Amino acid sequence: MEATNLICDICNKRIHFGSPYIALCYNIEHMERDHVRQTDFVNVITSDQIITMCGKCGNKRNAAATKAVLENSFNLTHPRLN
Numbered sequence: 001m002e003a004t005n006l007i008c009d010i011c012n013k014r015i016h017f018g019s020p021y022i023a024l025c026y027n028i029e030h031m032e033r034d035h036v037r038q039t040d041f042v043n044v045i046t047s048d049q050i051i052t053m054c055g056k057c058g059n060k061r062n063a064a065a066t067k068a069v070l071e072n073s074f075n076l077t078h079p080r081l082n
């Protein structure tokens with residue numbers, strides 16, 4: 001994805017450089033432990049930006065509502081596919 005040419009997936013308007021936007025990403029990651037520093041960290045293997053919203057569209061939604069939609073969608077999936 002070209003960062004300077006972002007398009008809102010909801011209203012299809014261009015997101016201008018410097019404007020805030022919302023990005024939903026699908027990450028494949030795993031946790032690791034740094035035994036020397038005694039800290040845990042997350043290593044992101046891949047990251048796909050799956051939905052981009054301009055500030056106006058993003059402000060009509062919030063993280064909790066988006067999470068509920070995704071959880072509901074995944075729960076509707078046939079159990080054999082999970």
Ligand SMILES: [Zn+2]
Pocket residue numbers: 008009010011012013053054055056057058
């Ligand atoms: Zn928009």
